[in-house]
Amino acid sequence: MSEPLLQVQDLVKEFPGRRSLLDWLRRRPARPVRALDGVSFQLRAGEVIALVGESGCGKTTTGNLLMGLLPPSGGRVVLDGQEVGRLSRRGLQRLRRSAQMVFQDPYESLNPRMTVGDIVAEPLQVHGVGGSRAGVRERVEAALTSAGMTPVSAYLKRYPYELSGGQRQRVVIAAALALEPALLIADEPVSMLDVSIRAEILNLLGALAKQRGIAVVMITHDLSTVAAYADRIAVMYLGRIVEHGPTRQVLANPRHPYAQALLSVVPIPDPAARRRPVILGGETPDPSRIPSGCRFHPRCPLAFDRCPIVDPPLFPVGPDHQAACLLVENG
Amino acid sequence: MTALIEVTAPPALEPSRRTWRRFLQHRMGLVGAAMLLVALVVAVFAPLIAPYDPYESVRVNILDIYQKPSAAHLLGTDDGGKDVLSSLIYGARVSLVVGFAAAAIALVIGGLIGIVAGYRGGWVGSLLMRITDFFLVIPDLALQIVLVAIIGPSLGTIIVVIGALGWTTTARLVRSQTLTVRERKYVMRARAIGAGDAHILRRHILPAVLPLMLANMVLVISLAILSESTLAFLGLGDPTVISWGQMLNFAFGRGAVSAGAWWALLPPGFAIVWVVLGTTLLGTALEDALNPRLKRHHLEAPGGDVARDRPVLDIPPPALDVAAPILRVRELAVEFDSPDGPLRAVDGISFDLRRGETLGLVGESGCGKTTTVLGILRLLPPGGRIVGGQVWFDGEDLLSLDGRDLRAFRWTRLSLVFQGAMNAMNPVRTIGDQIAEAIRLHAPDTSKAEANRRAGELLERVGIGRRRANEYPHTYSGGMRQRAMIALALACEPDVIIADEPTTALDVMIQAQILELLGGIARDFGMGIILVTHDLGVVAQVCDRVVVMYGGGLAEENEAAPLFATPQHPYTQQLLLSFPDLAHPDRPLRGIPGSPPRLDAMPPGCRFAPRCPYVFDRCHVERPPEYPTAVGGRATCFLLDPDEETRR
Numbered sequence: 001m002s003e004p005l006l007q008v009q010d011l012v013k014e015f016p017g018r019r020s021l022l023d024w025l026r027r028r029p030a031r032p033v034r035a036l037d038g039v040s041f042q043l044r045a046g047e048v049i050a051l052v053g054e055s056g057c058g059k060t061t062t063g064n065l066l067m068g069l070l071p072p073s074g075g076r077v078v079l080d081g082q083e084v085g086r087l088s089r090r091g092l093q094r095l096r097r098s099a100q101m102v103f104q105d106p107y108e109s110l111n112p113r114m115t116v117g118d119i120v121a122e123p124l125q126v127h128g129v130g131g132s133r134a135g136v137r138e139r140v141e142a143a144l145t146s147a148g149m150t151p152v153s154a155y156l157k158r159y160p161y162e163l164s165g166g167q168r169q170r171v172v173i174a175a176a177l178a179l180e181p182a183l184l185i186a187d188e189p190v191s192m193l194d195v196s197i198r199a200e201i202l203n204l205l206g207a208l209a210k211q212r213g214i215a216v217v218m219i220t221h222d223l224s225t226v227a228a229y230a231d232r233i234a235v236m237y238l239g240r241i242v243e244h245g246p247t248r249q250v251l252a253n254p255r256h257p258y259a260q261a262l263l264s265v266v267p268i269p270d271p272a273a274r275r276r277p278v279i280l281g282g283e284t285p286d287p288s289r290i291p292s293g294c295r296f297h298p299r300c301p302l303a304f305d306r307c308p309i310v311d312p313p314l315f316p317v318g319p320d321h322q323a324a325c326l327l328v329e330n331g
Numbered sequence: 332m333t334a335l336i337e338v339t340a341p342p343a344l345e346p347s348r349r350t351w352r353r354f355l356q357h358r359m360g361l362v363g364a365a366m367l368l369v370a371l372v373v374a375v376f377a378p379l380i381a382p383y384d385p386y387e388s389v390r391v392n393i394l395d396i397y398q399k400p401s402a403a404h405l406l407g408t409d410d411g412g413k414d415v416l417s418s419l420i421y422g423a424r425v426s427l428v429v430g431f432a433a434a435a436i437a438l439v440i441g442g443l444i445g446i447v448a449g450y451r452g453g454w455v456g457s458l459l460m461r462i463t464d465f466f467l468v469i470p471d472l473a474l475q476i477v478l479v480a481i482i483g484p485s486l487g488t489i490i491v492v493i494g495a496l497g498w499t500t501t502a503r504l505v506r507s508q509t510l511t512v513r514e515r516k517y518v519m520r521a522r523a524i525g526a527g528d529a530h531i532l533r534r535h536i537l538p539a540v541l542p543l544m545l546a547n548m549v550l551v552i553s554l555a556i557l558s559e560s561t562l563a564f565l566g567l568g569d570p571t572v573i574s575w576g577q578m579l580n581f582a583f584g585r586g587a588v589s590a591g592a593w594w595a596l597l598p599p600g601f602a603i604v605w606v607v608l609g610t611t612l613l614g615t616a617l618e619d620a621l622n623p624r625l626k627r628h629h630l631e632a633p634g635g636d637v638a639r640d641r642p643v644l645d646i647p648p649p650a651l652d653v654a655a656p657i658l659r660v661r662e663l664a665v666e667f668d669s670p671d672g673p674l675r676a677v678d679g680i681s682f683d684l685r686r687g688e689t690l691g692l693v694g695e696s697g698c699g700k701t702t703t704v705l706g707i708l709r710l711l712p713p714g715g716r717i718v719g720g721q722v723w724f725d726g727e728d729l730l731s732l733d734g735r736d737l738r739a740f741r742w743t744r745l746s747l748v749f750q751g752a753m754n755a756m757n758p759v760r761t762i763g764d765q766i767a768e769a770i771r772l773h774a775p776d777t778s779k780a781e782a783n784r785r786a787g788e789l790l791e792r793v794g795i796g797r798r799r800a801n802e803y804p805h806t807y808s809g810g811m812r813q814r815a816m817i818a819l820a821l822a823c824e825p826d827v828i829i830a831d832e833p834t835t836a837l838d839v840m841i842q843a844q845i846l847e848l849l850g851g852i853a854r855d856f857g858m859g860i861i862l863v864t865h866d867l868g869v870v871a872q873v874c875d876r877v878v879v880m881y882g883g884g885l886a887e888e889n890e891a892a893p894l895f896a897t898p899q900h901p902y903t904q905q906l907l908l909s910f911p912d913l914a915h916p917d918r919p920l921r922g923i924p925g926s927p928p929r930l931d932a933m934p935p936g937c938r939f940a941p942r943c944p945y946v947f948d949r950c951h952v953e954r955p956p957e958y959p960t961a962v963g964g965r966a967t968c969f970l971l972d973p974d975e976e977t978r979r
Contacts, residue, residue, distance in 0.1 A: 054838035067523055096525030103523075108516035113538050122534065123524040164926035165696075172520070179524075194695040195865060199909045199922035221838060224868070227916035251916050265843035267868025269910045271891045279843045283808055 004042040005080060005182055005215050006066070011039040012074030013061050013239075017288050031288040035061040037239035038075070045182065046213040048206065050226035050247070052262070053236035056284045059219045062236075063185045066217065067101055068092050080182060097127055100176035102205075104188040106168035110160040117156035120144060120175045127179060139178055146212075147174035148204055166197035173204065184208065187219045202229050224266050227251060232320075235259045238287060238295045244314065245321030255323035257302050294326065302327060360616020366609030370602075374423040381417040385573050389413075397592040407594035409578065410585035418573050419598050425574035426556050426606060429490055433555035434548050436494025438501055442544055445505025450513055450528070450536065460506065467499040475558060479567045486569040493558045501547050505540055512539045542621045549614035553607045560603050575599040656683035657826050657859050658707070658745075663720035665699070665706045667930070674930040676702045678883040679720065684827065689853050689860040691874035691891070693867060695906075695927045699883040700863050704829045708747060709737060725826065743773050746820035748813075749831040755816055756804040762815050763787065763800025766822050773823035789818040793848055810841035817848060827859040828852070834869065846873050867910045871895055879903050882928045882938030885957065889964025900966040902939045937969070945970060 013036040023030070036058045043049050051059040064070045066077055068084045077084040080098055087095055100123075103109040110119055120140045123129075130136035144152045147170040160168055169189065176184060186205060190198040206229040209216045218226050226233065226247075233250045235243040235258065243256040254260045261278040280299045285291060291298050297307035306326055314322035315329050373380060382405075395412025398404055406415040448459040475492050482488045512518060518535050526534075562568055563576025566584075570577075582588075582595040665677040677699040684690050692700045705711050707722050707729065722729040724745065732740060741747070749755065757765060766786035771777050777785075787797030793814040799807075807815060813833060820828050830849060834842035850873050853860050862874060870877055870891070877894045879886040879902065887900040898904045905923045912918060925942040934940050940950040949969050958971035969975050 054840060069523060093525050096523070101520070101523040103516060103520055105516055109520045111515075111517040111535055114534075122521065122526070126521075126524055126526045126530055166926055175520075175524070194927060195867070196695060196906055196909045196923035197926060199911075199920035200924075201922075202920065203922070223839075224911040224913045227911060227913055228918070228920055248916070251913065262839065263913070265839050266913050267842075267846075267866065267872045268914050269867040269871045269895060269907060269912055270914060271871045271874075271895055273871075273914055277843050277847075279847060280840055283810060283841065284838075 003081070005045045006043040006217075007078040008039060008041050008062075008066070008075070009078070010075035011036050011062065011065060011072055011077065013058075013065060013070065014073045033288045034239055034290060035287055036065070036072075037290065039236075039239070039241055040075075041234055041241065041244065043183075043215045043217065045215050046209050047232070048209045048216040048218060048230045049232045049234060050218045050220060050230035051234050051236055052220055052223055052226065054221060054262075054284055056238070056287055057236040058239040058287075059221075059236050060187060063101070063187050063217065063219050066183075066185055067099055068095055093127065097129070097179045098181050099183040099185065100179060100181040102169070102172055102176055102184060102186040102189050105192050106165055106172055107192065109172055110168055112160055114159075115156065116144070116149070116158050116160075116163075116171050119160075119171055120178050123175055123178050129179065140174075143174040143178040144171075146177050146208070147171070148200070149174060164197070165193050166200060169193060169201050170204070173201075173208075177208070181214065183215045183217070185217045185219070188221070189218070190225060191220070191222065198225065202226075205229065222266075223251075223263060235262065238284060238290055240295065240324065241314065242296065242325070243323045245318065245323075249318055249321050253318075255317045255321075255328050256296075256325045257300050257327075258296050259323070261301075294324075357616040357619060359612045360620070363609045363612025363614075363616060366605060367613055370423055370427060370606045370609065373420055374427045377420045377424055381414075381420040383414040383417040385413050385418045385421050397587065397590045397595065400594055406598050407592065409592075409595045410581055410587065415578075415594055415598055418578055419575070419602055421573050422575040422578060422599065422602065423606075425486070425569075425572050426559060426603070429486070429493065429559040429574075430552040430556040430606075430610075432490045433493035433497060433559075434551040436491065437498040437551050437555070438544060438548050440495065441498030441501025442505050442540070444498070445502040446509050446532070446536065446540065448502070449506040449509025450532065452510075452513075456506075459502075463499050463502045466496065467503075471496050471558070472561060475562060476565065476567060479562060484562075484567045484569055486572055489559060489562060489567075489569060493555045497551055497554055497558070501544065501551065504543060504547055508540050508543055509536055512536050543618075546614055546617035546621050549610050549617060553610035553614065556610070557603070557607050575602050656685050657725055658684040658861075659721075659723040660703075660707060661721045661723070663703060663706055663722065664718045665702050665711065665715060666718045668714040669931065671931065673718075675718075675933070676715070676883055676930055677706060680878075680880065680883075680885055681720075682878050682885075682888060684859045684861060686826065686859050687853060687857045688876060689850070689862060689874045691870035691877040692861055692863045692880065693865065693870050693877060694880035694886075695865060697882075697927050697930065698880040700880050701831055702883075703880070704747075704831060704861060704863055708741060708745065708829065710741075710747070742769065742825070743823045744825050745827045745829065746823065746825040747829050747831065748816050748820050748833050750833065750835055755819070756812065758804055761801050761803055762795075762807070762818075763790065763797075766790070766800075766815075766819055769819055769822035786818075786822070789821055790815070792821070793818045794844070810837055810844065813837065813841075813845055814848065817845075817852070821852065821856070824856070825858065827861065829861045829863070831863040832865070833862070835864070835866075842869070849873065867895075867907065879906070882933060883930070884938060885965075885967055886939070887960075887964060887966040889960065889962065893962040894964065897962050899960040899962065899964065899971060900939075900968050901943045901945050901970070903966075905942075905944070937967070949975075 015033045015035060017031040017033050019030040039058070039062060041049065051062060053059050065072050066084070068087065072085045079095065082091065082095065084095060117140055120143050121136050124136050124139055130139045141152045144155060149155045149167065149170050163171065189205065190201050193201060202225060205216055208214045218230060220226055230247045232245065233247050234241045235256065237258050243250060243254060243259040250259065251263065254263050261280050264278045278301065282299055293308040293310055294312050297303045300307065310326060312324045312326050314324045317323050317328045391412050395408055396410055398408040400407040404414050404416065406419065409415050409418065444459050444463065448456040474496060478492045479488055512535060518531055521531055521535060559574065560576035563574045564579045566580055568574055568577040568580065578599040579596065582592070587595040661681050662679045663677055664675065664679050666673040667676050680703055692703065694700045706717055717730060729740070763783065763786045766789055767782035770782040770785055787800050790797050790800055795811055795814050804812060834845050837845065846869060849860060852858060862870070864870060874891050876890050878888045879900065881902050886902045887894065887898065894903065895907065898907055908921045909923055911920055923942050928934060928938055936952050937950040937955050940946050943950065955967045955969045957965045957967050960966050960971060
């Protein structure tokens with residue numbers, strides 16, 4: 001089997017905590033915020049993985065570390081044989097060519113003073129790719145075509161404010177595609193878009209993976225939007241992956257109590273299918289005070305005596321399917 | 332198939348052209364530009380215009396001194412017997428050269444400091460801004476006088492001194508603009524692309540900062556001209572050149588006042604006022620045009636929520652009986668002002684809400700769902716007004732209530748829970764205090780202790796717990812604020828709660844908590860709830876009946892079960908197909924081609940026609956009325972017209 005394109009091993013990210021005046025007076029040290037606490041996964045070319053979780057679970061931090069926008073505090077990210085955190089400035093520049101990002105807000109992420117053509121050409125100019133003017137233009141047109149902005153000539157000279165939300169997100173995707181990256185990181189790519197537009201953008205990202213072999217990391221809070229597009233799902237909670245497996249298996253047979261609860265509260269557009277949701281009390285704890293043992297135990301409806309003591313690793317629960325819960329320790 | 336059928340919109344103006352248009356609307360700016368242009372022409376063509384050359388050395392004839400204006404000397408002569416008009420014309424050169432050159436220096440220094448301070452931030456930024464503050468507080472004129480006196484008054488010195496002291500406002504302006512642009516998402520995106528600082532500065536920061544600097548430069552020019560005149564008037568001008576300030580200096584110092592020679596005093600003074608006024612007018616207009624936030628706003632009509640010339644519909648007031656809907660909305664229409672005339676945001680929507688019922692008002696952005704509920708509450712933002720229809724609430728016509736009755740109505744019978752819950756809370760008062768206040772507002776007889784007790788109960792009911800009543804809003808998380816907001820809405824025991832996207836910014840687990848809470852409240856209190864949302868999943872989970880809106884009008888209305896099982900309007904059908912369903916994760920999602928119509932480009936016929944897969948000729952010319960559907964609801968589609976079948 002070929003070497004995976006992306007390897008993430010035991011990734012840790014800590015942010016220095018803030019000390020309040022009271023802490024300072026009591027001489028209490030600052031409490032670091034552990035945004036990521038040992039995250040590992042692999043991704044092959046053409047594969048789509050969805051990192052799913054609520055706010056504070058560390059999914060966006062993971063994306064930033066994969067892009068080399070933040071240095072990791074521990075562990076490593078290896079993309080195409082190169083370790084991201086250890087790259088020189090020049091190495092980072094090269095990395096940026098192979099990993100590109102699609103942001104959440106297409107209304108904010110385009111410079112209002114630049115035309116669509118200039119926006120898509122910008123990454124080429126930054127990296128000095130494409131050579132002559134004609135070469136750049138050719139690549140820009142190819143990228144816009146791939147992103148479904150056809151006929152290209154109708155859009156090249158337009159400004160962002162003339163485009164709808166869906167079209168803007170296509171421009172963002174085209175700009176990411178211009179450098180022909182091997183990895184796309186999409187951070188909530190459709191959450192700001194209208195429902196009727198979302199499917200097209202998701203279909204586009206899915207097609208890019210399948211047809212052009214681009215690996216895609218989709219970061220989202222919404223399980224339902226990725227169900228049809230992701231090959232694998234990694235459910236995150238407080239800086240850890242708590243369940244990881246093929247999409248179909250995770251959806252049909254979630255093993256971790258958090259994944260079960262998360263799945264049960266996703267609204268289904270069918271009044272006849274009103275389910276009995278497992279509504280967890282309270283909210284995700286502060287990542288500067290991670291609970292002892294299993295980090296989910298204070299909110300877990302199935303917690304038992306060992307949970308506050310033992311921090312469970314990911315146990316295999318099926319082919320390629322793991323869950324970090326003591327209840328599935330024996331498969 | 333054409334890939335994307337776009338709704339054709341009138342070509343919007345480019346940003347630069349819009350700026351230009353705003354500038355032209357500013358008449359004073361044009362006047363200023365004209366005044367400055369006159370001064371420029373005079374300065375450039377001074378040798379051609381001036382009747383004499385003031386730099387030519389002539390022997391002073393005692394008879395020539397302070398001659399009255401005459402045909403030979405239109406503005407008389409000065410203390411040296413020279414023609415005042417010619418000196419005035421040549422003086423424009425010095426004033427403008429000093430103005431432009433000093434402003435250029437100030438702009439370069441200020442721009443550089445501002446960009447570095449804004450872009451680098453950190454201690455460098457703080458240090459630069461403290462230096463700027465220092466220069467801002469020391470009196471410019473005093474320092475200018477000292478410096479010019481020490482270095483010696485030559486034109487070059489004066490330019491450098493004025494420029495080196497006049498950059499502070501520019502630096503502050505540029506810094507704040509740089510700071511805003513630096514934090515923009517598109518700059519972050521450029522960084523993720525791999526762009527370095529040089530690229531970001533050149534492509535993103537400078538284009539955003541330069542126009543502001545240009546406008547600021549004009550104002551700096553006027554200040555520089557004024558400074559030069561002041562220095563020259565105080566005798567610190569370059570003795571080898573003629574400037575307006577110096578003319579004044581000589582006239583005052585050499586007996587023009589005692590000689591009654593007003594012509595030696597007034598013209599240079601007038602010239603200074605002319606140029607400074609011109610540049611100030613121009614600069615203010617430019618700043619206004621480039622910084623739209625300074626303008627607008629207060630120009631628009633203040634909160635025109637009541638429609639005085641609302642056409643009265645011929646709908647009889649509904650009979651009062653218990654089974655009757657608590658809220659009846661009939662043909663409600665709302666318009667917003669825009670530069671190109673009024674835009675119809677809601678175009679005749681009608682629906683009922685019964686007690687204990689949860690009604691979902693669904694649609695995509697711009698469909699008018701939020702505007703509809705704001706219209707019902709008469710809380711439309713400035714520029715919006717109700718232009719038709721009626722809203723009956725328990726037998727009362729809401730749209731004709733006057734201010735005081737309306738306010739009483741809003742909280743006590745009809746409460747609003749909206750998305751940005753934080754903004755609805757007073758940050759400096761505890762949550763419990765605010766809820767108790769609402770209770771006492773509703774029932775003034777309640778004692779303070781009793782109100783506090785009930786506030787605690789309400790917080791308990793929404794799952795917060797009474798012990799957190801004494802905390803301030805900022806200590807609450809997003810989900811808890813939304814709960815507190817619901818407690819606040821419940822405080823007056825209203826008949827109807829309108830919840831506008833109450834869970835949109837929240838995590839799914841918190842959303843489930845809030846939806847469960849709302850459902851429980853509807854059950855326990857028998858309230859009517861209108862849930863405004865774009866999320867069909869949420870609607871399916873909690874709503875009894877659904878109104879689907881599109882482009883400001885009704886698309887379809889029905890009970891929830893048949894609406895989801897057998898949607899009748901093509902838009903409802905397509906919307907359901909594009910919504911992901913975890914119960915059927917393998918079903919491929921189909922989006923709807925194109926995008927929702929813009930208010931300024933509403934299709935003339937059916938609003939959904941440009942995106943509809945079943946569209947036919949009639950849809951493009953005629954707007955479909957409401958037809959009853961076979962499954963008990965109503966929908967606006969010609970496919971449901973009984974005559975249409977026979978016609979085909």
